Amino acid sequence: MTADSELRAEIVRVGKLMHQFELVDGASGNISARLDSNRLLATPSGLAKGFLSPEQLIVVDMEGELIPPAPPGLKPTSELLMHLEAYKQRPDVNGVVHAHPITAVALSIVGIPLTDCVIPESVMLFGAIPTTPYANPSSAENQRAISELVKTHDAIVLAYHGSLTVGPTVWEAYLRLESLEHTAKIIAQARVLGTVKPLPPEQVAKIISTRQQWGFARATDAEEFCKYCGVCHASGQHRDEEALIRAVAEEVKNKLQVSNFQSQTSNSQT
Numbered sequence: 001m002t003a004d005s006e007l008r009a010e011i012v013r014v015g016k017l018m019h020q021f022e023l024v025d026g027a028s029g030n031i032s033a034r035l036d037s038n039r040l041l042a043t044p045s046g047l048a049k050g051f052l053s054p055e056q057l058i059v060v061d062m063e064g065e066l067i068p069p070a071p072p073g074l075k076p077t078s079e080l081l082m083h084l085e086a087y088k089q090r091p092d093v094n095g096v097v098h099a100h101p102i103t104a105v106a107l108s109i110v111g112i113p114l115t116d117c118v119i120p121e122s123v124m125l126f127g128a129i130p131t132t133p134y135a136n137p138s139s140a141e142n143q144r145a146i147s148e149l150v151k152t153h154d155a156i157v158l159a160y161h162g163s164l165t166v167g168p169t170v171w172e173a174y175l176r177l178e179s180l181e182h183t184a185k186i187i188a189q190a191r192v193l194g195t196v197k198p199l200p201p202e203q204v205a206k207i208i209s210t211r212q213q214w215g216f217a218r219a220t221d222a223e224e225f226c227k228y229c230g231v232c233h234a235s236g237q238h239r240d241e242e243a244l245i246r247a248v249a250e251e252v253k254n255k256l257q258v259s260n261f262q263s264q265t266s267n268s269q270t
Ligand SMILES: [Zn+2]
Pocket: 028, 029, 079, 098, 099, 100, 137, 161, 162
């Protein structure tokens, strides 16, 4: 098998699984993978992702233009803009998957975010899973909505619409889609059963430490873990507070020593 044919087989496999697990419907969703620095292999517009054959995939350049030869009648998806943006922002990304996972989208419709720290493995793998503001599917607005977020996140919810997951391979981008939807399902189910109690900050701090050791940490972690999960140590704020407390304690100690000395002096004079 050539690299091209292996990648075609992998995309077809991912499409089947997306259909099997109801992560897409009809002809929705799209999958792409880097062939080399100038070309992507991608699912074409209008075909059901669960029933693709390898030769139905198309090759496009980094502007989204079709590179011939292409199967007759097949053209790039209008949602390719999102994929192109992800590859542009993330040189480490070699696979992109866009899907319509039911629970993640349903939560976005009722305004429930996936940013709270409630599932250890999700926190470890993703940190916070952000949700974009609503943007018209297939539009440049949608492309702009993920542009900043994709720099520091491997899984993003597109409000009212779907998900975007990226990875070093198309397979890993798919696994991240599974994990995103699994996280959404647990949060939705927990809300049905009762009040969601987020993990205590001291437990989240341990998960963050492992996340750092495993090389999953991102530039936005400190800000997001502080904002969503109450763990602000990584921002340096905690260290600054400790230094301030030590300085104040030192000052108080010095003043006490001075006043003791003064009172001893005045006692000896009386
Ligand atoms: Zn879509």
